[in-house]
Each structure stands twice: as C-alpha cells, then as structure tokens.
Amino acid sequence: MLLAQTSLAMAEHTISTFGNIATSINAIQPLDGFISYSIEFSSFPDFAGNKSNPNDFSNNLLDNIGAFSGIKPYIRVGGNTQDFAIYNSELTIGLNGTYNLSRSPDYPTTIEIGPSYFESYSTWPNVKFSHGFNLGGNHDDRQWETLLETVPLACRALGKDKLYLWEYGNEPDLFVPAVRASGYNESDYVAEWLNGTRAIRSVLETSCPDLLDNDTYGYLAPSFAGTTNHLNAPRTWADGIDADGDIKLFSSHNYVSGAETPGVTLQNTLMNHTITTLSVSAHTADNATIQPGIPYILGETNSLYHQGRPGLSNSFGAALWAVDFAIHCAAVGIGRVHFHMGTDYRYASWQPIATNKTTVGTKPPYYGNIAAAAFLGSAGTLVAPAPLSSGNNNADADTDVAYAAYEPDGGALARILVLNLRAYNYTLNGTGGEELNPVPRPLRRYRFITGLGAGLEEALVRRLRANGSDAVTGVSWDGWSYDYELDRGKPVRLENVTVGEKIGVVDGAVELQVADSEAAVVDFGGGSGSGSG
Numbered sequence: 001m002l003l004a005q006t007s008l009a010m011a012e013h014t015i016s017t018f019g020n021i022a023t024s025i026n027a028i029q030p031l032d033g034f035i036s037y038s039i040e041f042s043s044f045p046d047f048a049g050n051k052s053n054p055n056d057f058s059n060n061l062l063d064n065i066g067a068f069s070g071i072k073p074y075i076r077v078g079g080n081t082q083d084f085a086i087y088n089s090e091l092t093i094g095l096n097g098t099y100n101l102s103r104s105p106d107y108p109t110t111i112e113i114g115p116s117y118f119e120s121y122s123t124w125p126n127v128k129f130s131h132g133f134n135l136g137g138n139h140d141d142r143q144w145e146t147l148l149e150t151v152p153l154a155c156r157a158l159g160k161d162k163l164y165l166w167e168y169g170n171e172p173d174l175f176v177p178a179v180r181a182s183g184y185n186e187s188d189y190v191a192e193w194l195n196g197t198r199a200i201r202s203v204l205e206t207s208c209p210d211l212l213d214n215d216t217y218g219y220l221a222p223s224f225a226g227t228t229n230h231l232n233a234p235r236t237w238a239d240g241i242d243a244d245g246d247i248k249l250f251s252s253h254n255y256v257s258g259a260e261t262p263g264v265t266l267q268n269t270l271m272n273h274t275i276t277t278l279s280v281s282a283h284t285a286d287n288a289t290i291q292p293g294i295p296y297i298l299g300e301t302n303s304l305y306h307q308g309r310p311g312l313s314n315s316f317g318a319a320l321w322a323v324d325f326a327i328h329c330a331a332v333g334i335g336r337v338h339f340h341m342g343t344d345y346r347y348a349s350w351q352p353i354a355t356n357k358t359t360v361g362t363k364p365p366y367y368g369n370i371a372a373a374a375f376l377g378s379a380g381t382l383v384a385p386a387p388l389s390s391g392n393n394n395a396d397a398d399t400d401v402a403y404a405a406y407e408p409d410g411g412a413l414a415r416i417l418v419l420n421l422r423a424y425n426y427t428l429n430g431t432g433g434e435e436l437n438p439v440p441r442p443l444r445r446y447r448f449i450t451g452l453g454a455g456l457e458e459a460l461v462r463r464l465r466a467n468g469s470d471a472v473t474g475v476s477w478d479g480w481s482y483d484y485e486l487d488r489g490k491p492v493r494l495e496n497v498t499v500g501e502k503i504g505v506v507d508g509a510v511e512l513q514v515a516d517s518e519a520a521v522v523d524f525g526g527g528s529g530s531g532s533g
Helices: 041-048 056-069 115-122 143-162 186-207 233-238 266-270 273-285 316-331 364-376
Strands: 012-020 035-040 075-078 085-087 095-098 110-113 129-133 163-168 219-224 247-258 296-305 337-341 382-385 400-406 413-420 443-449 458-465 501-504 509-515 518-523
Touching: 035 041, 035 296, 035 364, 041 075, 041 095, 041 115, 056 364, 075 163, 075 296, 085 143, 115 143, 129 143, 143 163, 143 186, 163 186, 163 247, 186 219, 186 233, 219 233, 219 296, 247 266, 247 273, 266 273, 266 296, 266 316, 273 316, 296 316, 316 337, 316 364, 316 382, 316 400, 316 413, 316 458, 316 518, 364 400, 364 458, 364 518, 400 443, 413 443, 413 509, 501 509, 509 518
Parallel strands: 012 443, 035 075, 035 337, 075 129, 085 110, 129 163, 163 219, 219 247, 247 296, 296 337
Antiparallel strands: 095 110, 382 400, 400 413, 413 518, 443 509, 458 501, 458 518
16 A cells, blocks of 8 residues: 555655746757657567457557657567567468577577568557667578568558658667677678668568658667667768668667666666766767757667666666656657567566566556656657755755756746655565565655746645555556556556645745655646546
8 A cells, every 4th residue: 555645754854946947948848759668579469469469458558658648659669689580471470489598588589470470560559660670680591581571561561650660770789799790890880771771662662652751761770779889879870871861860779777787776776866867978978969950869778778677677766767767868858768678577667468477567667657758748848957956955966856847839837847766665674575664754845936927826746656666566646556457557546545736836936745765746737637548
C-alpha cells in the first residue's frame, strides 16, 4: 500500500528558487512524441504480437502515453539483433532465435525471421515505426540477400501510415572487432552505408514507390553507441554519410552506466542529477551542432547497459531517473528519446509476455515515462530548467531538481516539475525483504516565485509515488495505476491514494512538500487528465 504523505515524516526543509521562473528566454521545444520507445528487433513480436494474437496490453500502455502527448510514441524496431537477423522465406513463424549464453544471456544471437515477422507492424493502431535493416551481417553471407528480400516486406507492411523512418545498421561504431577488421574506419562505414541505402531505395522504387517522396523517405542515423568508440560521428558526417540528403534524424545512443560497472547504485548513479547531466552533456557538447539542420535524438537509451541490473533498473528509483533524464534531454535540445526495451530486460518499461524468467507486467520505469509525458503535455510545449537556490544549504544539486513547462509559442508558465531524488528505502536497508524501514520519510518544502498574475489562487498537484526508491511494485501517477493485473495496462483509479490536491498561489508564489524519492507536478491550468484518452 502507498503511504499517505502526511504520515511520511515530521522533518521539513525549505528550498527556494531564484527569482521569477514565469518567463524563460532559454526554453526549448522538443519534437512531438518526445517520450518514445526502441524495441529490440528479436523482441518485437513479443511486444506487438501478430494479426491473430495482437498484444493489447502493450497497445494500452502506448495509448496512455498518447493521451498525454496527443500522439502515441514512435517505435524504433532495432538494436543489436537487427544485425543478427537473416531472412528465411520458408520459415513458418515470425522469428526463430538461438541463444548463445557466452555471447549474451538476454537475446538470441543466431536469428532467422520469416514473412510473418512483418505482421507485428499491423497490431498497434496509430503508431509509426522505424524498421532496422541488417548492416552488421554477423558473419553470415546471406546478409545482402536478406536486405534485398526484406525491403519489400517491410515497406508493404508499413506503408505511408505506419512508416516513421528507416535505419540501416545498429551501433556500427562497435563493429570492430566483432564483425569488422581492426582497420575499419569512418570512410569504410560511409561507403557501406551509402551502398546499402541506395540499394534499399532501388528496391523501394519497384516495391513501394509511394514511399519515396520527401515526407516518407529517410533514415535515422548513424545510430552510434557513444561518442568515444571506434568510429567518430563528426568524421562520419565529414566523410559524406548524408551525401544523398536522406538522413532526417541524427540518432545516437546513450546509457548512463553499465549494469556490471563497480560502484553503481540508485543514489550515486540513477538518482543523481549531476550524473544525468554529465551523461547527456556528451551529446550536447559537439554532436548536436555537427548538422544543425537535422534534429538530434537519442534513438536508443535507458539506464544501465547490458539490459539493466535487478533492484536498480526495475525499481521506483529508476522511474524517477527516467523522468529527470527525459526532461533534462528536452530542456537541453535533444528532440526525442526512445527508451529501449526487450523481453526480460531489467530496465524495460513493461514485460510484454510471461517467460520462465519474468512475469508479464507494468514496471516502475513506465510510470516515469507517464509522468514525463504528463508534464510535457501535447506538442509545442516549451521546457526549461527551474534553478533552485542553494543559499540556505538545503538545496542539493545532485538530488533537488525542478523544471518549468510553458504553453506553446512562448506562452505562460503552465507547469512546474519537482524531483526529490534523495533515496528512501522502504524496506530495511533496502533489501527488499518483509521488514519495513523504521526511519521516518523526510519531506522537503519547495517554494517557487512564478510571477503569475492576480486572479490565480490555487494550483493542482499531481504526484509520482511509491513506498520508496527500492519499491518494484505499488507505483502510481496522480492516483492512477497502469498495472497489468488491474485492467491490462488501462488506467485504474486507486482508492488508497490521495488525489485532487490543491495548493495556494499567494502573490504569485507557491509552496509544496515533496517527500524523499518522490516527484510532483504543479499544474496552473487544472491538469491534463488520467492518460486514459
């Protein structure tokens, strides 16, 4: 059960903002569908289902995001396994994958896909997809044949209504030494990429000529894993990867740290705003300005690479991280983020099917996605950081975070998001056991000078809550649950969570309390619903 805020603690600490946050000349407008997803190529049939058995649970969760954003998330179908996938026209199932545990315990590394794989693109109404083609080859001499045979299948399955973009190759900056020789460089990669994308276009001219106009033909690229690997993005652009002018989104990947990296914890890694900003800064320092006319996105991202760590990536602390990470990206000019998922992945926002490892269900990170989508609202919202004062020694740059959202076209202040990232373990010592933590849960009092004019007397507060940062169940957004067990991911109002909370606006200022390991959105326009559509 969720604890009522009034019972959390007696101690309060006041943290104030600097000056007036009602106007911000630095506010940034992200792309539509900012909260989007990337789904591992080998897992896509699990997440989407097929024509005879569509995965309505996944679709319900996408609908929830769309109800806040005004558009359902864009779905990138790709990842490591897109470069393992070989086409077999005689395969009677969508995908046949063989695991090699010495290579990865989390996804198959020998993969064949059949014609019915492409049925999965038909199961989610009003969703646009990018399809990942095999560039890496994985030492299989059928890679080129696979490319030419799957282009017609993919383009006919998608069509104008479902096509987001194409992608050719996943993380080629990591091809060496696994699938390319040590001398492989940027010019080699560019030559390969141009050869392949021109072949794709040639097939499209015959199979789907209606997808070749400027509104429907293009790529997200180069889909590098990072900024310091074997291939360098600036040199790739300089060597002419966009010679044909068909890259519509400059896509990079990002993970804050690794699941097996020593010293990784909730408080020091995920629930740490300084670490989040450092992680994102690698993308804003150089790469975002290489091609200023092409929006920069994170086409694949999540908390800890190697599919996350149990107890960290699947906890409520990771949900709070997901909110901070996403909104920080929006506030510094990254156009869209695709949170990566796969079957049995620890950091996934939801598990689409039951396996012998994982039960089907909605995971805490999904609630972070929901809260971020609710704060951003529909397309056109402008976002900026809301600095917090540290003059009273109570604000902490690592754990006290605030953002402001403004109405489209530089309009009025619409919402304030506050994250209190101090970890609070509700089980004793954060062990996840039955014994509860006896230490009271502290509250922090935040004060904001909004500069909003007379006539506004109160604002609505909506909260992202759980019993503590180590919780893996019992999460809610504004008193709503999206759990599979209640109504297969559709919004269900919880009776044991306080909702409809109002706070006063006095001389343009607001004060609210936020518990450790909690996020709150102050809405000056009355809120944006449950996400139920």
